[in-house]
Amino acid sequence: METYFAELAAQFTQPVTAIAQVLGFIPIILGFFIFRNISRRTSIAIKAGSDFISAIHFLLLGQWTGCVINGINTLRGICFAQRGKYTWASGIWMPILFCAATVAGTCFGWTGPESLLPMIGSCLAVIGYWCKEPKYLRKFNFAGIFLWTIYGVITFSVPTVVGNIISLTSIVITEVRMMRQKKEEDHD
Numbered sequence: 001m002e003t004y005f006a007e008l009a010a011q012f013t014q015p016v017t018a019i020a021q022v023l024g025f026i027p028i029i030l031g032f033f034i035f036r037n038i039s040r041r042t043s044i045a046i047k048a049g050s051d052f053i054s055a056i057h058f059l060l061l062g063q064w065t066g067c068v069i070n071g072i073n074t075l076r077g078i079c080f081a082q083r084g085k086y087t088w089a090s091g092i093w094m095p096i097l098f099c100a101a102t103v104a105g106t107c108f109g110w111t112g113p114e115s116l117l118p119m120i121g122s123c124l125a126v127i128g129y130w131c132k133e134p135k136y137l138r139k140f141n142f143a144g145i146f147l148w149t150i151y152g153v154i155t156f157s158v159p160t161v162v163g164n165i166i167s168l169t170s171i172v173i174t175e176v177r178m179m180r181q182k183k184e185e186d187h188d
Contacts (some may be wrong), residue, residue, distance in 0.1 A: 011156055
């Protein structure tokens with residue numbers, strides 16, 4: 001454990017990785033808003049911006065799997081936000097395409113078995129973001145974010161761990177709030 005924290009501290013002594021760690025905190029701020037009880041399109045747009053910044057973060061850390069998958073996730077967000085607006089973005093082939101792209105991207109950016117964590121997590125997110133109901137978006141993403149959190153620990157990405165814990169907390173708070181609202185409506 002001591003070795004882990006020593007290596008983590010070393011991330012902040014190198015200029016490139018220090019910039020990567022600092023830049024990686026921007027998605028944390030965005031994470032406060034992604035899973036709130038807002039529209040699907042707004043959640044997806046905020047997440048796409050967060051994924052773009054995370055791609056740069058992982059690129060600077062030299063973590064190719066995280067970089068490639070976040071790049072794919074950025075494109076996913078742009079395309080999924082168009083669902084219902086354009087015919088090309090509304091076909092069932094879209095989630096299949098992005099799951100396949102995520103698997104291919106993982107092969108391209110393979111760094112070892114830890115690469116399976118963001119791959120599976122992102123495929124779960126594809127399913128969640130494709131769902132029309134925000135509650136399903138949150139539930140599928142909870143599982144995916146949990147896997148990304150483990151990946152963040154393994155790759156020494158402090159912002160990924162902190163941001164994902166915030167996102168997981170946001171999902172839980174929103175779900176509890178929604179259950180309370182439903183309970184109150186049922187009693188009225």
